[in-house]
Amino acid sequence: MRIDVVSIFPSYFDGLTLSLLGKARSTGLLDLNVHDLRDWTHDRHRTVDDTPYGGGAGMVMKPEPWAAAIDDLAAIDASVRPTIIFPSPAGEVFTQASARELSGSDHLIFGCGRYEGIDERVFEYAATRGEVRLISLGDYVLNGGEVATMAMIEAIGRLIPGVVGNPESLVEESHEDGLLEYPSYTKPSLWRDRPVPDVLLSGNHAAIAAWRREQQFERTRLRRPDLLPGDES
Ligand code: ABV
Numbered sequence: 001m002r003i004d005v006v007s008i009f010p011s012y013f014d015g016l017t018l019s020l021l022g023k024a025r026s027t028g029l030l031d032l033n034v035h036d037l038r039d040w041t042h043d044r045h046r047t048v049d050d051t052p053y054g055g056g057a058g059m060v061m062k063p064e065p066w067a068a069a070i071d072d073l074a075a076i077d078a079s080v081r082p083t084i085i086f087p088s089p090a091g092e093v094f095t096q097a098s099a100r101e102l103s104g105s106d107h108l109i110f111g112c113g114r115y116e117g118i119d120e121r122v123f124e125y126a127a128t129r130g131e132v133r134l135i136s137l138g139d140y141v142l143n144g145g146e147v148a149t150m151a152m153i154e155a156i157g158r159l160i161p162g163v164v165g166n167p168e169s170l171v172e173e174s175h176e177d178g179l180l181e182y183p184s185y186t187k188p189s190l191w192r193d194r195p196v197p198d199v200l201l202s203g204n205h206a207a208i209a210a211w212r213r214e215q216q217f218e219r220t221r222l223r224r225p226d227l228l229p230g231d232e233s
Contacts, residue, residue: 001105001160002031004073004082005149006066007112008048010034012146021154024163032153040068049115058116066111066122073109074129082107082130085152086123087145091134094152096175098135102152103159110152112145178227180219182212 005013013034016022024030038046041064049059074082083105092098102108109130111118126132137148158164174181185196199211226233 003108005034005110006037006069008037010036021157029162030157037065040065061118063119063122067125070126070129080106082109084109084126084130085133086111087148088134089136089141091136094135094137099155102156110149112149114144179216182215
């Protein structure tokens with residue numbers, strides 16, 4: 001998979017050289033390219049923002065550098081229509097299902113907005129070059145799209161076949177089956193007066209599987225009832 005990220009703070013993404021995604025990049029499973037939006041400006045001050053028409057607080061990102069960036073990046077592989085993602089608190093909510101779906105893409109482009117937003121015409125223009133998605137991590141506001149993009153790249157990247165060494169570790173995680181994960185324990189079996197649940201030491205694999213399933217339902221009911229069928233919230 002090829003991923004291009006456009007940001008005015010490209011060094012935010014230095015962390016993606018670490019750990020599993022860093023390995024995936026060096027082995028060629030993930031071709032991640034981070035770009036500075038200002039490289040698509042032409043004025044002496046490398047201007048990316050301007051005052052909003054109609055008035056209001058803050059600045060809006062200008063359309064021209066974004067269009068030039070999208071043109072160049074979409075043309076890199078003309079054989080695929082990229083998915084162009086703009087993190088936005090006004091977008092659809094990102095879930096494990098979104099990550100799964102996007103992990104099957106050949107080319108993702110992330111546009112990281114700052115200030116009060118990006119000129120609306122950029123989204124319309126981008127739709128002439130690829131499949132545009134405005135995506136939110138949740139109902140809170142960040143200072144820009146960079147941190148949201150990093151979270152999405154990590155969630156998507158680890159689902160690319162071969163990135164996570166043991167694929168079985170992916171299936172038992174929270175959200176893959178719509179429920180929260182069961183609790184995990186390791187040695188010692190008694191620690192500061194707290195025992196590991198007996199069933200886990202029993203060697204009875206059917207009983208262990210049943211207990212873990214119950215724990216998944218119980219935790220989901222307590223912490224995330226919205227995930228259970230019949231919840232209208
Ligand atoms: C993108 N907040 S995504 C740009 N939750 C600015 C703020 C922001 C995003 C999110």
